[in-house]
Amino acid sequence: MSKTNNKKVITSAISKPANADNSKVTDSRFSVLKTYAVLITIIVIALIIAINAVLDLIFGEQLTIDLSATAQNTISSVSVDYIDSLPADTEIRIVALMDKPTSLANSPYEYIVPLLDDYEYQSDGKITVEYINPEVYPTILTELDPTNANSLEAGMFVMTCAGRISTFYPSDCFTYDQDYLQTYGSYYPTSNIVESTFTNAIVSVTSTLSQKAYFVTGLQEDTHTSFTNILNSLFIESEDLPISDSFTVPEDCDLLIINGPLVDISTNVADAIIDYINNGGKVVVSVDFYYAAAESFPNLNTVVNTMNLNIDNSLVVENDSSYRLDDNGFSFLATVDSEFSTFTSSTTLKVAYSRPIRALDSTNANITVAPICYTTQNTALYSVVDEELVQGSATGQFNAAMYAYNSSTDAEMFVFGASSFTSDTYISSYGFSDPNVELVRSMLRSALDVQNSLVVESKQFADYSVNDDAATGSNATFMIIIFMIVIPLAFVITASVVYKKRKNL
């Protein structure tokens, strides 16, 4: 074997085992690095998720600030105080019969979902909010309302507490522009009463309501959801009392309400109500004047007459332009009588399509009557003659609402000639903070000697309107040219110039 060959063999004998060892070392190092990389990645991800979970679940609500206009997404101290006053073991379940809305923008839920989150957070465990779609989980309907007395259906909100139930729709959480509705036939929301609706529902399912009001129904009247909410806010329970041949006023009736009837009551109903009044009952009567229908209420008037009041079968038309709210004078501002000035924050109240309410010549010395609000001296009365609205001879000042009190029986009566105080239509238009509603609330508080009340103010929507003189057609055209043509085109041209210059680089 030559010297050179020997060297090769020696070199190869030395190098072979060395390469194999290097490879093993390198493989082992890669393996360690890989394991280290995978582990560190898992640890980092787990750590970040854990930190977020803690931050969200434990401190999430504490690190939340509501800077929205009128605190749209935060419940007010009125609601918080009421919920705080409930026993610690109270379990209020709010179930939205729907999937939880995720796309809230431009939908009613943008005002409801965040507020419900806040109810849940601020309730200290007393309120739970769930979103359950009955189409996916049909059993939820019978679970909430075994007898189906409330006709539960998808889209509703259901609130339950200790077997009591309250239901409403998302549309009940807003007030609407009634002029817009009449003109265009569609609803235009004007304010948000989400908190008011939910808090009133909480009151209705949790409070021990000591007083009870009855709505006389079956008179083609409108719904009375808003009036019920007002009663709830004063902790007054309410129930419907349908007219029938055997109509009687229940023993537990603290207040009887005849709200916006379109037909007269029958004589047996009138007799029952007169009995109730003679026994010291308290009654609220609210009517208005429909030109087309021209209803008259002789039997209802016999009831009202027992308190020395009368509802005339005419339409009040205000001729003083400074008090008119429309061209005809059918809608106007009525002045609040000084005796009731503390009942409302305004000195005038909006009244529309009102009948005049007048005092009868006194037949009972124990009865005192007083106007609640009245027109100016420059007012006329119109009546329907041969299906035409004709001005009568009487002019002067007329009452749109009156009050009567019988000192011997303690009976009280409030008579409104217009529906602008108690109707759903009015209240849903102007909300629960409206002066007319304030008056009704004060009136109920006074009549039933209500000590507690829970008044949640309506919340106005943010107004994003721009000035009319700015949003003109020419300005819009100018903006289309600048924002949609000039600026994008300038970038596209620049892009093509850059591309041409650099494509050969």
Place this chain on the structure above:
Amino acid sequence: MFAIFKREFLSFFRTPSGYVALALFSFLSGYIFVSQFTSGSVSIASEITTLRSFFMILVPIVTMSLFSEDKRRGTEVLYYTTPTNLSEVVLGKFLAALALFGVMFLNVILHMLITIFSGGVVDSGSWGAVIVYFALTCLFVSLGVFASAVTDSQIISAIFSFILVLLITLISTISSLVTSAVNSLLSAEVFGLESSTVTSICDNINNVIVWFDPLTKTNNYRYGVFEIAPLVFCISVAAIFIFLTYQVLEKKRWSQS
């Protein structure tokens, strides 16, 4: 890092991609703003919220070339051979892409000024939407950066980042589908579960999945409700993807040896 940031940011203007993204954003934001302006009511929060649906298109355009182009050209070797820290490279490129979205946002600033001068309102909800815009931009750009780092093809990178952004955007929908499927499965008689138990299980599944949805989490900002947790969530997820990008690049260092 600043040198890398500067180089990457300026490179958007040395290639057509930056201008295309700017043109697209200007057109879309202009369209939304003008539509609102002509109706007489301008909500900046609404404009920004609508704009974020276009992240699916804009993010891939901006981020597709960040790392994949270097890989294709073979210049990525410079990451490993120069004294620059790899994390600085990742952060520099991420911030450059983010800055481009900041430049795009100047359009919205212009719209805000016009709204104010026209007697409109830029309220707390609008500022909330601005904050969310940048938080979500952080998150989505980090997805794009990650997508760019895993491939050397710009097209594949763009498709991958599109899919990632789409998945994040559809978390709520995915949650509904999963919950519905689980409900159907568990409602079968074979499991013998009570309906309330099934409802509870499905609710929990839904809550867990939706918890990862940054869009749902940040919804309240546009109404003027400022929450810290959703912002931390967006930035955390962005940090995870930046870290993953770093790991993907770092892997090459030791797996090539």
